[in-house]
Amino acid sequence: MTSQPSIADENRDKLLSEPGVYGSFVALKVDKTWWLQTTENRATSLDSLSKVFETQTHGVAIDLYLLRGLTENVDFLIRVHSRNLLDNQKFILKVMNSRLGAYLDNVVTINGLTKSAIYLPSFLPELKKIMSQPSDPGPSRNPYVIVIPSLKDPTWWLAEKTDRTEMMREHTAATVEALPKVKRKLYHSTGLGEYDFIAYFETSRLDVFNELVIGLKKVTENRHNEKTTPVLLGTVISEKELLEFLK
Numbered sequence: 538m539t540s541q542p543s544i545a546d547e548n549r550d551k552l553l554s555e556p557g558v559y560g561s562f563v564a565l566k567v568d569k570t571w572w573l574q575t576t577e578n579r580a581t582s583l584d585s586l587s588k589v590f591e592t593q594t595h596g597v598a599i600d601l602y603l604l605r606g607l608t609e610n611v612d613f614l615i616r617v618h619s620r621n622l623l624d625n626q627k628f629i630l631k632v633m634n635s636r637l638g639a640y641l642d643n644v645v646t647i648n649g650l651t652k653s654a655i656y657l658p659s660f661l662p663e664l665k666k667i668m669s670q671p672s673d674p675g676p677s678r679n680p681y682v683i684v685i686p687s688l689k690d691p692t693w694w695l696a697e698k699t700d701r702t703e704m705m706r707e708h709t710a711a712t713v714e715a716l717p718k719v720k721r722k723l724y725h726s727t728g729l730g731e732y733d734f735i736a737y738f739e740t741s742r743l744d745v746f747n748e749l750v751i752g753l754k755k756v757t758e759n760r761h762n763e764k765t766t767p768v769l770l771g772t773v774i775s776e777k778e779l780l781e782f783l784k
């Protein structure tokens with residue numbers, strides 16, 4: 538289950554699948570004083586957050602994740618998609634300017650852009666066919682989410698495209714077993730912050746994900762990963778579940 542669709546479904550599906558879409562990952566921590574507020578004060582502030590979700594900008598798709606308890610110093614994560622980064626910013630500002638916003642610390646923000654596959658078109662047809670199979674994150678009501686930003690080393694960018702393609706073929710071959718259970722999405726981030734990529738995953742099988750990452754650590758491409766933290770681990774939640782958590 539993913540969080541509540543925030544715009545007409547066909548638009549949301551397009552934003553989540555097409556190239557040329559900006560994704561913003563905003564990790565937020567709720568200030569300690571929030572939990573000391575009266576139930577009435579909290580309810581009023583949560584109404585202000587509900588209004589933000591109801592009146593959000595057209596053409597923006599929102600997903601929510603609970604990180605508290607699984608990732609330190611972060612309570613929840615908002616993923617915003619739109620064709621214009623400015624619209625992501627407008628939505629995030631609405632959250633921060635709501636009454637709840639006064640109690641939120643913005644711990645991490647990472648922005649990225651979706652692109653058409655760069656290396657995949659050169660892979661052998663068998664591998665391409667395997668990669669086109671849909672992945673199912675599993676039957677869990679709240680599948681896990683894992684967000685891994687990464688920064689490549691200068692050698693990666695200086696390598697010939699044929700060499701990078703071969704390294705990515707090896708990377709891809711190492712993922713075949715996990716693919717059916719791990720839904721993934723890739724964002725290019727170079728120049729938009731301190732990272733080159735944001736790799737996003739949903740799965741109800743963290744054991745499969747663990748094996749997947751072990752496999753990927755053994756491929757040559759991994760030598761070019763300079764930084765791959767902070768890893769954000771949480772669960773996919775709906776707007777109603779977020780409001781329940783903050784109640």
Ligand code: HEM
Pocket residue numbers: 653654655656657658668685687705708709712713715716719721723734735736749750753
């Ligand atoms: C089910 C698991 C996975 C599959 C099926 C998969 C598959 C792929 C494929 C096919 C590409 C090439 C995309 C293109 O042609 O542009 C790719 C790129 C990439 N993958 Fe994975 N991958 C998986 C897991 C991971 C994991 C766990 C990470 C990081 C922790 C990761 C990080 C990346 C990055 C950063 C790139 C972009 C490289 C570049 O464009 O230079 N992938 N992956």
